[in-house]
Amino acid sequence: MKLLLIKVFSILFFLVSSSAFACSISARVSIVGNEFPAIQTVGAGAKECKGAKVTANLTADHQKINVAGMSSKPAEYTTAIVANTSIVALLNNDLIRPLDDLVNKHGKDLKKNQLITIDGKIMAVAFMANAQHLVYRKDILKKLNIDVPKTYEEMLAAAKKIRASGLVKNPVGGAYKAGWNLAQEFNNMFIGYGGSHFKGNSAEPNVNSDAGVKALKMMKSLSEYMNPDFLTHDSNATNAEFRAGNVAIMNMWGSRAATLVDADGVSMEVKNGMDIAGPMTVGGGKTPASTLFWDGWTVAKKISDEEAEATFIAMTNAIRPSILDNEDIRKQAVWLIEGYKPTDAARGVFAAAKMNTTPYPMLPYAGLMHSAIGKEISDFMQGKETADKTLSDIEDAYRASAKEKGFI
């Protein structure tokens, strides 16, 4: 009898606790996205839903597979987690559906500024913001009596002092790996000098300008204080250098700042010495030399309405306000979710937003420009050609690919 009671109670308890989640779905959900900690949290949150299968493929190569994985009918992935850079490819290929109906039906917890609208239609739901900003060693700056740099010029001066002191040989860090990373650093600097990538609203390139030359020269000057292998260092490698105590000041992603020194084997010196600040400006400009990003999720077009609804429910569940009750999750990102109170790790991104940092342009041909910059710029960084030549090479390379894709 006692045993029976326990059974009944445990079943009751199970029913109550599972209904407390209130996430039940009736069709498959399949996620593709990047793999940093906040996105892992979102993937795990979607998997809490019961009633149908939820799978997640979270990988750094997500941009290489999401278009193909959503082009088939029915699409392999019912949702792609994207940023304002990577949503463009999905929009260009017409692979994601408007979410207005689903937001009305299931999205009461979503804030208005989470909804990404394009031509009045909701195309994605953002859950976090991201930007690159300053990460530095306060112990080293203090020892040498250097103020926290607010501009890239101050960063250069600080680098000079640190190297001269002998504390760190190559004090500046940066994700300068040839390709996407290096191009992103150029974008930051170019925007900081007041440049704009395209002529007006057209797809005509506009990087071969005074701002372009200055941006390249500043990057070259910074690279002289970096590890000579900088063209092979992406953000992972740069962070490893910081953890090892080989870097004292760097421009780094906010989404990586919270967990930067959590790894095993990081010395107490680095752990206690690490601090963050807002993005830097350059050349006397007011706009920071950085770019604002949001990360959010989309729902595939080529799936059934049931799958779309299930996907929406599961993904909304993954970013419900109550996930922020967990301190570890709260500090993983600058969440755009209702009720989020910024942690210490969010200061940099918040400063970026407050300083009116330019958001990454959501233009159909922005990816082609980014890729052209990534391909051509390393020749200049190695001193093989002049800034003017590199900038005109970028424009030529961009024109060839934009012509192929039918933009000019």
Add this chain to the structure above:
Amino acid sequence: MKHRTFFWFILPTFLAMFFFITLPIISVVIQSFHTPHDNILITVENCDPFGCKKVTSIDHEATKELKNEKPLGKFVGLDIYFDRGHLALEQVKQHWNNSENLLSFLSLISDLPFYKAIFFTLTFTFTVTPIMLFLGLLIALGVNAFNRKLKGLIIFFSLLPMIVTPLIGSIILFWMIDSRGIVGNFLQIMFENPNLSLKASTSLTWVTLIVYGVWHAIPFSFIVFYAGLQTLPKDQIESAQIDGANTFQQTIHIIIPHIMPLITFVTLMQLMDNFRVFEPIIGFNAEAHATSLSWIIFNDLGGETRQLSAAATSSILTIIGIIILLLPVLIKTWREFDFKK
């Protein structure tokens, strides 16, 4: 063999080759002659967490009809072949007119992506292939002379570089040659130059890639040559020894002619393999210093841009390149073939 028997014998292979090689290549050729339709651009208002803004976007409704009518895209003929990303006819012509001698012309066109890739690919192919043939033969001769009991063990260890996946192998070496890695640090001490970095200079990166290429490919030539050495004509060698020929003379006059067909085979395979060098460039993060045609294809297909027509064109150019490369060897084999047999 009777023609009928031969036909049935070859049919499965022929079908497989038709479906899995010929058809895909035809589709790639067709793709390379087409580009996506011109996009009809409109200005729309986008809103995101950072505010609202008027931006350019693609009008999908307007482009849809065009796409349904001609799903292959716009026919552009050889336009993509001649654009700056590939043969760059216009730029090459310009550079030719602007340069005084061949050397300055070459240095000017080596800035164009296709020629930059070709220069590295050819350098890689024509250094790795001969070095690998020579060293492979040397190792095979050495191992063959070894004590029978030790041979198995030695062969196993000699094959290791080939067993390691190229991408993994190059990533491991990438960290070893880092200025703080075991090899990189050793080189710094040896050359008494604390700033020496294999990853920072183009020429040293090329050397690294070539050394890696040789390291990875030697086991293949070694094992093929070793197998060939097991069939050496013993009586010929014995008579040569009686005539007083030394080891070097035996090698040159008996062993090499005997395994010549194998040398041709390995050369063919390696020319093809090395021409499509790819994994080491990714593994060594070497794209700033060295690119290859395969890397260009990978780069065009990946990321947000997905330039299918550009990738298709590079693929066709790679195939043409391999055909040109193999032509001399193929012609030679064709001539030597005894049709009467």
